[in-house]
Amino acid sequence: MTDAPPERDFRLVHPAPRARRPVVPSEVIAMLVFVFTEVMFFGGLVSAHTITRSNWPMWPPPGQPRLPIEATAVNTAVLLASAGLLWLAGRRHVEGRARAPLLGAMAAGGFFVVAQGYEWVGLVREGLTMQSSTHGAFFYLIVGTHALHVLAGLGVLVALRARLAAGRLSVDEFTAGRIFWYFVVVLWPVLYWRVYL
Amino acid sequence: MSHPEHAHADHGHAAHGDHHHEMSFSEKYLFPTDHKYIAKQYMLTGMIMAVAAGFFAYAFRMQLAFPGMSVPFFGVVSPTEYNSLVTQHGSIMVFWVAMPVLIAAFGNFLIPLMIGADDMVFPRLNRLSYQLFLLSAILVVVGWFVPGGGFGGAWTSYPPLSAKAEYSLTPAGSSIWLAAVAVEFAAFLLGGINFVVTAMNARAPGMKWHDVPIVVWFICIASILFMASVGPLIAGAIMLLFDQQLGTHFFDPVAGGDPILWQHLFWFFGHPEVYVVLLPAIGICAEIIPVFARKKLFGYRAILYTGIATGVLSFFVWAHHQFVAGIDPRMANVFTITTVLISIPIAEMVFLYIATLYGGSIKFSVPMLWALSFIFCFLIGGVTGIFLGASGADIYLHDTYFVVAHFHYTFYPIAIIGTFAGVTHWFPKLFGRYMDEKLGQIHFWGTVLSFNLIFIPLFFTGLAGDHRRIYNYNNFAELGTPDLQWLRILATVALVIMLIFQVLFVYNFINSIFKGKLAPTNPWKATTLEWTTPSAQPGHGNWTPETMPSVYRGPYEYSAPGRDDDFHPQNVP
Numbered sequence A: 001m002t003d004a005p006p007e008r009d010f011r012l013v014h015p016a017p018r019a020r021r022p023v024v025p026s027e028v029i030a031m032l033v034f035v036f037t038e039v040m041f042f043g044g045l046v047s048a049h050t051i052t053r054s055n056w057p058m059w060p061p062p063g064q065p066r067l068p069i070e071a072t073a074v075n076t077a078v079l080l081a082s083a084g085l086l087w088l089a090g091r092r093h094v095e096g097r098a099r100a101p102l103l104g105a106m107a108a109g110g111f112f113v114v115a116q117g118y119e120w121v122g123l124v125r126e127g128l129t130m131q132s133s134t135h136g137a138f139f140y141l142i143v144g145t146h147a148l149h150v151l152a153g154l155g156v157l158v159a160l161r162a163r164l165a166a167g168r169l170s171v172d173e174f175t176a177g178r179i180f181w182y183f184v185v186v187l188w189p190v191l192y193w194r195v196y197l
Numbered sequence B: 001m002s003h004p005e006h007a008h009a010d011h012g013h014a015a016h017g018d019h020h021h022e023m024s025f026s027e028k029y030l031f032p033t034d035h036k037y038i039a040k041q042y043m044l045t046g047m048i049m050a051v052a053a054g055f056f057a058y059a060f061r062m063q064l065a066f067p068g069m070s071v072p073f074f075g076v077v078s079p080t081e082y083n084s085l086v087t088q089h090g091s092i093m094v095f096w097v098a099m100p101v102l103i104a105a106f107g108n109f110l111i112p113l114m115i116g117a118d119d120m121v122f123p124r125l126n127r128l129s130y131q132l133f134l135l136s137a138i139l140v141v142v143g144w145f146v147p148g149g150g151f152g153g154a155w156t157s158y159p160p161l162s163a164k165a166e167y168s169l170t171p172a173g174s175s176i177w178l179a180a181v182a183v184e185f186a187a188f189l190l191g192g193i194n195f196v197v198t199a200m201n202a203r204a205p206g207m208k209w210h211d212v213p214i215v216v217w218f219i220c221i222a223s224i225l226f227m228a229s230v231g232p233l234i235a236g237a238i239m240l241l242f243d244q245q246l247g248t249h250f251f252d253p254v255a256g257g258d259p260i261l262w263q264h265l266f267w268f269f270g271h272p273e274v275y276v277v278l279l280p281a282i283g284i285c286a287e288i289i290p291v292f293a294r295k296k297l298f299g300y301r302a303i304l305y306t307g308i309a310t311g312v313l314s315f316f317v318w319a320h321h322q323f324v325a326g327i328d329p330r331m332a333n334v335f336t337i338t339t340v341l342i343s344i345p346i347a348e349m350v351f352l353y354i355a356t357l358y359g360g361s362i363k364f365s366v367p368m369l370w371a372l373s374f375i376f377c378f379l380i381g382g383v384t385g386i387f388l389g390a391s392g393a394d395i396y397l398h399d400t401y402f403v404v405a406h407f408h409y410t411f412y413p414i415a416i417i418g419t420f421a422g423v424t425h426w427f428p429k430l431f432g433r434y435m436d437e438k439l440g441q442i443h444f445w446g447t448v449l450s451f452n453l454i455f456i457p458l459f460f461t462g463l464a465g466d467h468r469r470i471y472n473y474n475n476f477a478e479l480g481t482p483d484l485q486w487l488r489i490l491a492t493v494a495l496v497i498m499l500i501f502q503v504l505f506v507y508n509f510i511n512s513i514f515k516g517k518l519a520p521t522n523p524w525k526a527t528t529l530e531w532t533t534p535s536a537q538p539g540h541g542n543w544t545p546e547t548m549p550s551v552y553r554g555p556y557e558y559s560a561p562g563r564d565d566d567f568h569p570q571n572v573p
């Protein structure tokens, strides 16, 4: 960041207290607190879904289309790969070789949303809508909310990349941004398990 | 953060070299990033909303005392208007008065000053937080004027009443209300992140965890509770909004939805929320009582850990609001036990405050009076909560005026008494002047006595069977009796008196800002760091580099032995 203000000389006071020194960088704590809120938010959605689902003798309810379990499993693997690539980018950041894996992570994330959009078109054709049943409503609500998070996460990655290209990406910012993407990725298998299986 | 010396992470410009640089009007009052001005914005907005919500209470209480009369300054209250007034009163007092004033205003003002930082760690995030909050306040006000009127489905907004326009009769009002609440939560989310990060990373050199004043701790714990509980409610709010606008059936039992689900999502947030507002208020009292008893706070660590324990427990009591919603009786037993358990830490905290008073040289200044009356009134609220927590008793008491009186004996001390305590205590720091002591005393007694006169009668009407959210009790033969009606009239008259006394406060507040006696830097001879900055600090930044404090001891060293003064400030070696 910009040049630091002049050091205050604490030795003049006696006995000298320790200067302020963050244990964890501010950006990282802020992101962790935010992710914690997000976890509770998705926890709310998933519990609501679980409770509603347990009121039905069979799920999906009769007459409602099945969800594409296999295709989504492949898509899940793609999303997990993007987290791996981002992890690689983080390791290579200090050496200045983060660019390629970061691009790869973005591409994999982009593929995931596009594939989901494709899946949605098919499901709507088969008659699964938010109004058709609580099954459909929860499906679009939970998966859609996650998709919005993927898009937001892609936005974060684009911003990180722009700062990286300009040579202004600090280690802490990069960590905070990565934490968000890891959250979005790790959340997905949980949602896949609760919603699809 | 690359330079931990400085608390401005997202603050690129170099204005901090010349420390108290002059700010332009818009920088100072319209779009400030300085935590002190943001605090004042929150406080002012909250107070304006309080006036509106107080007026609503006046209108619907008049209807209950004198059914069908044309209420002065309002007119005849129709049944739909009645519902809407009650709903807006409750939700505004909780979300647009208690939250912004207690958490956002005091949190913004006190946290940086009390930990010796120049500002929040993320000042621009802080500004965004207030702007979102203002937007939410504007939204909720807009909701009163749309066709159909303001939302009237109660602050708890239970479906199916709230989910369908056929039932709520407020097609636009309900969605606007819901959207306003959601935007507001986003605002407090940003604020809360700032509080936690600032308290963790921007403390003055030498300030260890146990040197942090209780109020700072409690506002941070409250923010964490808020962030931990609000997620499920936001999830529920989105589902409710979809039910209202997109025709989904999340909460519609006819189409496979579950209306009780909303109650779980709401109260999972709703109960922690009451501790979210309680903790800052009780923290404010923890700052005031030692100053005016000239005694060290008794059991700093016990109070702190009690606060944390309360916060954790508050996540396991929510279903005590649903004892009559058809939950499994075995489940009800569990929640009865947790509810009774949670009163233990609260009682302990009250004992510790009383122990602080014991043997002190107590000065009944206005802030001290407010702080003591907080303990007294809140005690009544807490004790009546135990009756409600016993599921057997609650089957009878649920949704009666006993509940209304219970939560007003908790919320009123928190939102009103706690705010007055804080404002009168920190007024010299906020505006550099004293408030008038005599007017303050009159306002105090007028407010607290009339408050008790409002709600003691309501315990009795509740026990006699008055259900809440009833438009006109004369429609019920057994409730429309003169015996009960005069209690309702008593409560209403006391309310009007209480509201009139607030004029005194507004006068005293405004007059003292401009004409009050000038206050020195440390008027109450207090030990915490905020009293080391010049009163009514001039610009952005709180200390010059030379006066930036370092911390040597805990925050409550009063009657310190071996000193000429009877107190030992945190920053004096």
Ligand code: HEM
Binding pocket: B156, B274, B275, B278, B320, B321, B339, B340, B342, B343, B346, B381, B382, B383, B384, B385, B386, B387, B388, B389, B390, B394, B397, B398, B399, B403, B406, B407, B410, B411, B414
């Ligand atoms: C921290 C301060 C407290 C606040 C601000 C508070 C607030 C409230 C509110 C707003 C309600 C009514 C909700 C509604 O139906 O609209 C309520 C009900 C209730 N409170 Fe409290 N409360 C507090 C402390 C306590 C304590 C300490 C206990 C028990 C030990 C307690 C037990 C209950 C119970 C059991 C109910 C449900 C009553 C019913 O609806 O039948 N509360 N409280």
Ligand SMILES: [Cu+2]
Binding pocket: B270, B271, B274, B317, B318, B320, B321
């Ligand atoms: Cu509760």
